[in-house]
């Protein structure tokens with residue numbers, strides 16, 4: 001299999017590189033840690049390694065060194081399609097090289113061969129409470145697949161440590177292959193008739209999601225590709241990525257680990273923000289009966305802040321510029337449906353809200369993040385069930401966290417165990433200054 005062979009070929013050099021770094025420079029100090037960081041969610045503490053992606057505060061995410069516009073340009077795309085194959089992106093994340101079309105299609109073929117979701121997963125989802133949030137369903141579905149973990153079985157059989165990554169790769173391919181079908185089933189179960197068409201062997205991974213979810217407009221295939229690529233990875237400190245890594249560091253398999261990561265993604269400060277953002281846009285739209293004037297929007301934004309709320313879709317923990325994932329989606333919308341009212345409104349918000357946030361002077365980054373637009377695109381295509389948007393995010397996020405998990409196993413990253421202190425100890429440390 002191409003992914004296994006490509007990673008295998010790189011491993012000796014990578015392992016030597018890490019071994020030498022640790023042996024010769026293991027005691028080198030790279031950062032200092034302050035009390036506010038210790039008490040403040042470990043913000044900015046450099047304590048994780050990922051070679052899959054890096055968020056540059058001034059530039060946004062780089063996937064294997066490529067910016068979003070570069071990756072979208074370089075990755076192979078289907079004939080007539082505007083956006084690249086997600087299989088090509090997965091190849092890039094796992095292998096670290098830009099694939100040619102055959103290599104991207106080889107990943108797509110791997111996914112096709114592994115895409116059948118066991119019946120017990122559907123049965124289990126049907127048995128859950130009808131009011132269960134779609135993210136609960138997704139997390140449970142991933143956990144239900146754990147019984148088929150190749151890693152767990154091979155570990156029981158006593159495999160060698162330097163082989164751990166191989167079943168991790170198998171599990172990751174098996175998991176990611178099934179996610180579009182699982183997500184489409186959740187969508188149909190919650191909001192339609194519970195029936196999902198079979199995947200179409202002629203379509204790629206993302207296009208099949210578009211097909212199974214029942215969106216007829218062919219251009220939604222491109223939006224699905226774009227959405228999954230943009231949400232795939234955002235270095236390793238965000239909650240979903242970090243939780244997945246943390247759980248997997250105990251040698252739990254990817255099903256246990258990613259299910260936990262999804263539970264983190266379900267939180268309002270993480271993956272749920274995109275639905276809140278669309279809700280805010282719709283509130284504005286409803287209040288003014290369409291796209292308001294600049295002045296009206298300016299006042300509405302201030303009213304939101306004055307009522308003690310944040311303006312969703314704006315600000316970021318790391319980024320200090322407009323999120324390139326926002327820009328990519330905004331450009332797509334402006335090109336393909338510039339007259340859409342929500343797109344016009346999102347554009348106006350982009351014009352007005354950074355100024356408002358600057359005047360307020362609190363947010364370190366007054367620019368839009370990915371969530372400021374992604375819901376508006378889904379809404380345009382008739383995917384209007386807000387609750388579902390975090391599931392879309394989760395399907396995309398699986399690509400990044402599984403690629404990281406494969407490499408963490410391959411490079412023998414150990415169990416995570418940071419040290420905690422008591423408040424008294426911090427007070428004493430402060431006095432000692």
Ligand SMILES: CC(C)(COP(=O)(O)OP(=O)(O)OC[C@H]1O[C@@H](n2cnc3c(N)ncnc32)[C@H](O)[C@@H]1OP(=O)(O)O)[C@@H](O)C(=O)NCCC(=O)NCCS
Nearest residue numbers: 273309310311312313314315316317362363364365369371
């Ligand atoms: C993303 C987010 C959680 C980052 O938080 P952060 O790293 O603490 O951001 P900052 O350091 O810039 O926050 C400093 C202050 O500005 C405020 N601020 C940041 N973004 C804001 C926004 N969009 N609207 C109003 N206030 C905001 C913070 O709430 C904080 O206020 P406080 O000092 O009273 O607690 C934050 O910007 C936010 O809540 N944004 C809106 C929700 C959102 O879009 N989430 C999706 C993220 S991808």
